[in-house]
Amino acid sequence: MSTVIGFVKRVFTALSPPASQPSPDSKPLKFGILGAAAIAPIALISPAKNHPETVVYAVAARDKARAAAFAKKYGIEKVYGGPTGYQELLDDPEIDAIYNPLPNGLHYEWTMKALAAGKHVLLEKPPADTAEETRQMFELAEKKGLVLLEAFHYRFHPAIQRVKAIIDSGDLGAIKHISATLALPKGIMKSNDIRYNYALGGGALMDMGCYTLDCIRYLSSSNPTSVLSANHDLHTPASAASSFKPDVDRSTTATLALPNDATASLKCDLGIPFSYGIVPSVPQVRAIVTCEGGEIDMFNFVAPTLYHSIKVTTKGANGGKTRVEKVYTFAEGKMEGKGEAWWMTYRFQLEAFVDRVKGRTPQTWVEKEDSIANMHWIEQIYAKTGLGSRPKSEFVPSQSA
Ligand SMILES: NC(=O)C1=CN([C@@H]2O[C@H](COP(=O)(O)OP(=O)(O)OC[C@H]3O[C@@H](n4cnc5c(N)ncnc54)[C@H](OP(=O)(O)O)[C@@H]3O)[C@@H](O)[C@H]2O)C=CC1
Numbered sequence: 408m409s410t411v412i413g414f415v416k417r418v419f420t421a422l423s424p425p426a427s428q429p430s431p432d433s434k435p436l437k438f439g440i441l442g443a444a445a446i447a448p449i450a451l452i453s454p455a456k457n458h459p460e461t462v463v464y465a466v467a468a469r470d471k472a473r474a475a476a477f478a479k480k481y482g483i484e485k486v487y488g489g490p491t492g493y494q495e496l497l498d499d500p501e502i503d504a505i506y507n508p509l510p511n512g513l514h515y516e517w518t519m520k521a522l523a524a525g526k527h528v529l530l531e532k533p534p535a536d537t538a539e540e541t542r543q544m545f546e547l548a549e550k551k552g553l554v555l556l557e558a559f560h561y562r563f564h565p566a567i568q569r570v571k572a573i574i575d576s577g578d579l580g581a582i583k584h585i586s587a588t589l590a591l592p593k594g595i596m597k598s599n600d601i602r603y604n605y606a607l608g609g610g611a612l613m614d615m616g617c618y619t620l621d622c623i624r625y626l627s628s629s630n631p632t633s634v635l636s637a638n639h640d641l642h643t644p645a646s647a648a649s650s651f652k653p654d655v656d657r658s659t660t661a662t663l664a665l666p667n668d669a670t671a672s673l674k675c676d677l678g679i680p681f682s683y684g685i686v687p688s689v690p691q692v693r694a695i696v697t698c699e700g701g702e703i704d705m706f707n708f709v710a711p712t713l714y715h716s717i718k719v720t721t722k723g724a725n726g727g728k729t730r731v732e733k734v735y736t737f738a739e740g741k742m743e744g745k746g747e748a749w750w751m752t753y754r755f756q757l758e759a760f761v762d763r764v765k766g767r768t769p770q771t772w773v774e775k776e777d778s779i780a781n782m783h784w785i786e787q788i789y790a791k792t793g794l795g796s797r798p799k800s801e802f803v804p805s806q807s808a
Pocket residue numbers: 441442443444445446447450467468469470473508509510511513531532533558560601607614
């Protein structure tokens with residue numbers, strides 16, 4: 408019963424966190440949001456209300472009325488809109504940091520422009536369409552002394568850090584295989600979703616596979632050495648005309664070679680088809696690490712605040728032993744770090760982002776090399792499936808930036 412009450416309280420508070428009082432000792436970091444994106448409320452607006460040093464000050468949308476409605480709904484002071492709205496927001500001297508939740512294919516252009524305008528950037532995953540674009544964005548951030556972070560929010564949560572700590576402790580021995588899955592049932596993504604648009608950087612591997620690949624790289628503390636195999640199913644809308652040429656992966660699977668003869672497999676799916684044409688699947692969000700001396704099976708590594716479980720099985724002469732851990736706080740995971748059990752991954756991420764901007768040491772970070780390598784291996788997997796990388800941006804940055 409107490410577990411059920413704890414679950415309800417945690418989820419309720421996570422989705423509707425208490426507003427914090429502004430910190431008297433620190434000037435608030437003012438955010439501007441590019442696009443009235445669906446993810447913005449959960450990934451930034453709600454966590455920012457609970458962070459004493461942040462204010463979401465402005466939003467820009469291509470349509471000013473849409474921006475105004477979004478601003479009114481979420482209590483955002485300043486509105487930009489129309490064809491010049493995004494750039495006007497970047498030029499607003501009141502703004503310190505930009506949240507970029509644009510379609511993947513626009514990440515590079517608008518992050519480069521934001522950095523050129525002197526703003527720190529919290530950039531949605533995946534960082535761009537190519538590793539080269541990713542490298543350029545981080546180089547510009549470094550040159551300008553600005554913070555740029557790929558918003559791999561799950562990495563800031565204590566649960567996945569606990570899984571990594573168990574692996575790194577060596578208690579389970581060397582890693583033999585990691586499998587990571589992120590797949591949602593058919594029907595959640597509409598056919599016109601940005602994720603199904605090749606020109607905008609769509610595809611299951613871009614959208615969800617980026618997590619599974621990152622999780623494999625993070626937990627193994629390594630990069631793949633090669634892509635052993637990769638396959639995809641293409642997205643074809645039910646109402647597609649006969650002339651429709653599918654070009655985006657609805658799902659991708661891949662197997663990877665890791666150092667020390669280990670292997671990994673990933674699976675991502677934007678819409679798992681119904682079984683027998685009528686039975687929907689359940690969401691699949693899981694990472695399993697098989698080691699020489701046991702296994703860790705983590706359910707829900709992407710949104711662990713809502714619910715997760717970490718099942719650790721150790722091999723032994725008299726049969727294995729299994730324990731289940733739940734790690735909603737750093738204290739529960741025997742680690743150092745701030746936070747409440749109801750903090751969403753995004754709130755932990757915001758804490759780290761603000762710490763970095765303010766010159767404090769964040770609890771953890773997603774490094775430039777990480778983001779570039781993840782994008783590189785996404786491209787390698789796409790090359791192996793035959794689909795190839797998403798289109799490189801046509802934006803040419805100004806040399807004076
Ligand atoms: N961290 C996380 O958990 C999640 C991250 N994401 C990432 O966030 C990004 C946005 O995803 P999501 O919020 O679901 O997407 P949405 O489609 O809701 O938002 C994308 C925004 O991009 C703007 N936009 C600008 N140009 C275009 C264009 N040509 N076509 C379509 N939209 C355009 C729109 O802004 P405008 O209002 O100006 O029209 C729109 O609001 C993606 O990179 C995705 O990978 C998504 C979901 C979860």
